[in-house]
Amino acid sequence: MVDLNFIQILLILIVALFAGFESVLDVFQLHQPIITGALIGAITGNLTDGLILGGSLQLIVLGWMNIGAAQAPDAAIAGVVSAILVLVKGASNSEGIAIAIPLAIAGQVLTIFVRTLAVGLGHYADRKAEDGNIRGVEVANLTGLLLQGLRVALPAAAVIAVPAETVTAAIQAIPDWITGGLAVGGGMIVAVGYAMVINMMASKTTWPFFFIGFALAAVTELNLIAMGIIGLSLAFIYVQIAPEFNQGSKGGGGGGSVDDQLDEILEDY
Template identity: 30%
Template sequence: MTTLILTVVAFFIGIDDISTKLFRRPLLIAPIVGFILGDMQAALAIGATLEIMWMGVGNVGAYMAPDIITGTLISTSLAIISRGSGSLSDTVATAVALAVPTALLSQQLLVLIETVNVSLNSWAHKLADNADVKGTRWLNYPPAILTGLARALPTFLALQFGSEAIQKALEVLPTFIIDGLGVAGKIIPAVGIALLMLSMIKKAELWLFLILGFVLAAYLELAILPITLIALVVAYLYDLGTRTTPQVASPEVSTFDVEDDDDEVYDL
């Protein structure tokens, strides 16, 4: 029953990924899995870890990024199911180990799905040329269903046959690919954070705050909470220092003539 529920959830999250995009991040997907499986503690820890790991991953142009949705669904589910009396850190490590290969394997399935979806473009052009609004609306359903199945089918197979099925699929891959996945798993978190900083830190002077945070963490060995409190104070002072006060122009007193009915002139 749990496998069926998670498969349905995977289907609708897959559809959400090409529509509202509300639940496509690991930090949101993992708690849903944890709620269904009854282990929110492990789910939150896994979701936070995978979120940092895949923070900067996204589709750019024609590049199809690893499927972080399927990777999160499968890795979180299998890690929680196999947890037993294991420690939280071991559970998170298991999820991370499963997340990268499952996301990369599902990536190839998404490439196939998108190839099929592209074939619908000519049909869409014909409908648009004929002003067939109803037909164009119905044309949204096939890509949505295929994308949902692209997430639901791997999730069902992984949960039904366990991590052994994934292990067998990995055994077919050449050794250099497995080694590459291991290296990628270590590099991806750093790349994700770097891409996030490049998109957020637009001004050169803002890099000074990054250096300050590095010094506080690496050399002064402060914990996250005091660094956060110091960052709040520095951010507030920076906002005060850079805030511009609007200049209000003072009215100028001008001299003009006013004539009354008796043609007398008064200077004001």
């Protein structure tokens, strides 16, 4: 349990606001739980706990994505509010993870509501564009973005404002079978998330790398840095020997050599 000063409260609300922005912009990934957990942990002086909580929640949201008109559960509000409950109000990690799932569903409803309001802002921007009013278009776009930020910041402010004793009593009032069931469900979602990611990546050319990585993960002497170096090296080797990257080298070296294609790929990163 942490007593926050004004600066800390302001910084947490800024993190929540930008998490809401990023949930629609999706540029810097600031809405991901591992990022919000780390930032709120650093603000409250509990960086390690924030990373642990954020990493656990990140595994749950790994496979969540918007597909067409289907809106995924909201990772931003789940990560921010859970981090506040655990790092500020004194809830346990398991309680924070269990509460994150219904929070994500509530956030899903909120973001659908805000996106519905944004339809009106879009029509307003169209009218301003027809009149040649660029400022009006900017105001409409920024208003929609601000609504998405407030969608996360306001619940975060409400949780901060509630006394820790009230939060603790509310959490303890939840039956164990509910929190336990949500925790088990969260663990199942982790497996589903991994399966969805693997399903998207699966191909006859990538399966060998998956099994190599799976085998290397069992080598206890290798840390994540070593695993990353091995993975990067295997990727470079694959680019150099894969047939799709060697088509231009056949027939005497005109125009698309392997080295040129590899240079282009490296420049993109």
